[in-house]
Amino acid sequence: MSAGRVAERVGVPVLAVVTLVLLGLVFFYPVGIVLVEAVRVDGIYSLATFTDVLADEFYFGVFTRVFSDPAVLVRSFPDYRLGLFGFTAYQAILSTIASVLLGLPGAYVLARFEFPGRRTIRSLTALPFVMPTILVAIGFVATFGKNGVLNVALRSVGLPVLNLRGTLAIIVLAHAFYDAPLIARITAAAWEGVDAEMTETARSLGASPLRAFRDVIVPQLLPAILTGALLTFIFSFMSFAIVLALGGLSLATVEVWVYHRISQLDYGTASTLAVLEMFLSLALTYAYLRYEARQRAASAARPPERMDLFGSITKSRLFAWGYALVAVVVFVVPIVSLVVASVTGPEGFTLRNYRFLIERQATAYEFQVKPLTAVTNSLVFGGGTLLVAVPMGVFLAVVSTRNFRGRKLIDTLAMAPFAVSGVVVGLGLLRGFVFGTEAFGYRFTIAGPIAIVAAHAVGAYPFVTRNVAPALAGIDDSIVESARSLGASRARVMLDIELPLVVPAILAGMAFAFAISVGEFDSTVILATGGTGYTMPVAIERFIGRRLGPATAMGVVLLVVTGVSFVIIDRLGEGSGFGG
Known part of the structure; x- marks a missing residue:
């Protein structure tokens, strides 16, 4: 048997194993870490933390007393303490x-x-x-904040300000x-x-x-x-x-x-x-x-x-x-306010906020946010996310269009990241891989930036799958059957016929994955804490509490990157899971 036919025969199974292992490492294992830590206290498995949380009125308010005193709902109405x-x-x-x-x-x-x-x-x-x-x-914030566009307009006509x-x-x-x-x-x-x-x-x-x-x-x-x-x-x-x-x-x-x-x-x-x-x-x-x-x-x-x-x-x-x-x-007003706030100040039109982003790069201390570093990190992490999320998403799209026993289970597991927040994934990756995990007598650790790419890939690959799967399902079965009747293997049909036909959907999925990575905040803010792996969204959050101008300028940069990604999705995503 030729090497090409061997590659065709084992290629898909190998890709399946790699995809599932990768999914297990970057998603299910970190989530498992969070589950385990929730039931382990001082190295001993216990539900004590669960019990404490469930019984704490700070978290569940009046509902913590419902089982012992059902009438509390009537007595305290309508002044319920809801809890977190x-x-x-x-x-x-x-x-x-x-x-x-x-x-x-x-x-x-x-x-x-x-x-x-x-x-x-x-x-x-x-x-x-x-x-x-x-x-x-x-x-x-740029619209309704203390110095937002709304209050500037109210002050200009002598009305009291409104800080929401x-x-x-x-x-x-x-x-x-x-x-x-x-x-x-x-x-x-x-x-x-x-x-x-x-x-x-x-x-x-x-x-x-x-x-x-x-x-x-x-x-x-x-x-x-x-x-x-x-x-x-x-x-x-x-x-x-x-x-x-x-x-x-x-x-x-x-x-x-x-x-x-x-x-x-x-x-x-x-x-x-x-x-x-x-x-x-x-x-x-x-x-x-x-x-x-x-x-x-x-x-x-x-x-x-x-x-x-x-x-x-x-x-x-x-x-x-x-x-x-x-x-x-x-x-429209919030987006316009963002742009306006980035180029205005007490003296009127100004580009000082954008100059600040450039000058801060050279003058900031090591522990301070450097704007250009945040932009560079966002783009690099976006590229890394594509390398991981696109192959995973395309393969799972292929799997979702095949009929076999256990397909629904794989579909469910593959879409699980939709139901799990980035905070959970970030916490699991932080505790599991960034802090290190013991296995086979060795302590495995990964750098924060690699963990960030992994977290971004978890959030991005389902969008690749949801874009590519409908396009694959829409391919005429007769085309596939004709190729198979001429002796082409299933893997060859997929590589030479099906995937080329869905290239626009793949490109739309790539645009989604890149945009999601660039804008991801939930997991990134956890994994970038105390390091230099911060991104544009994290930089905006750190600026927003101190200086609105630089935060809006960074926001405009992020808006441009996101906008370009959306244009690509709009042009290529017709008929796909999200882009049409």
Whole structure:
């Protein structure tokens, strides 16, 4: 047998083993480390930490007394002490409601109206997948902070200033900015699939437009709305950078408090909290995937025709233009404020913030953040992430399109990083590999930058898989069968026919992976602590509490890199899992 045929035969199994081993090392082992540390106290396995956390009102508020005194819920109503988990869920509920209220009108406009730039705006609803959360935070500080654009405008007309930073309102609004596009994207797709004939039949039987909407359209949209709401709740519950930058410890969520405990070297409590949150997020993610699968299974015979946005004045058009005005204020102003704040000062237009980034590189002490180092690290880590995440993601996409026993299990394991926060992965990599782990009589350690690349790859490869898998599934089976009938092996068909056909999807996945790496904050801020492996998002967070100008300048640099990645996704991602 020729060497080429041997390589073909063993290549895929070897790639499978390498991928699974790599996935185990960079994800499942670190998560396992966190699980173990949550149940080990002074080297002895114990549930003492779990018991202490579950019984502590700081973490669970009034609910810690429910089992011993159920009437406490009645006696203390409505002045509940929610505790850390309760407050995290509360702000996630408020954020979800705000996102739904802001996103549903956008879904209606995208689904029912035709206008120039509609495709571009629809593509922009994918921005939350690539926009760094720290960028959202700095945009809202630049808008609503003490010296933000809003207060500058208020001072100029003699009105009192309004500082929303450090309030629950700004956190909820920032989450709505981030998540409402997801609601609009998911619901618009369902709205476009509403069966127009059912609505017309209801109207012909005498139903008013409102009743036809309530009884015919809403039931068809409900699965999509629930899917988007559940996904938004998960994102808001696991939110880290936005809460850390805008609320701090005074409005800490579980993620922020885990980070605080890590900074205090209290790894046992941090691991316990992380495990409790992880189990909850896994359950919620499972529910989300069930809803998503149910939504995709639905189809319609004839979608309704879109109306022209421009024309005679109607209630529908007035509503659409009114929403457009709200959307500009909520979605555009924070980004514009970020750019404006980076080039303005008390004296007006200035480039001193960008000069600071350059000069700080030469004058900063070793323990201070050097801006150009942060930019360089982000780009290098992004390149390293591509080397790891793209092969993993493409291989798992190939696996997900094959029929074999155990495929669903592999699919579930491969998508597990969606349900585990970067804080958990970062903590596991820190405790497991950066601090070192004993195996085979040897202590294995890795440098912080390598751990950062591993954490970024964990967060990025599922997006490669979700981009490539639909493209592979869409290849005509007859092409593959013709090649096989001519004697080509399965591996040769994959290399010579299938993968070349999905190159645009692979490139879109690469753009996603790079953008996610460049913007990743949760795991990076843990792994870069005390070292020089900080990135642009970490630099922004360190600047934001001291000097707004340099933070906004660094934010603009990050925005440009993210924007370029998004343009690539928009051009190449049509029809893929996220980019279309």
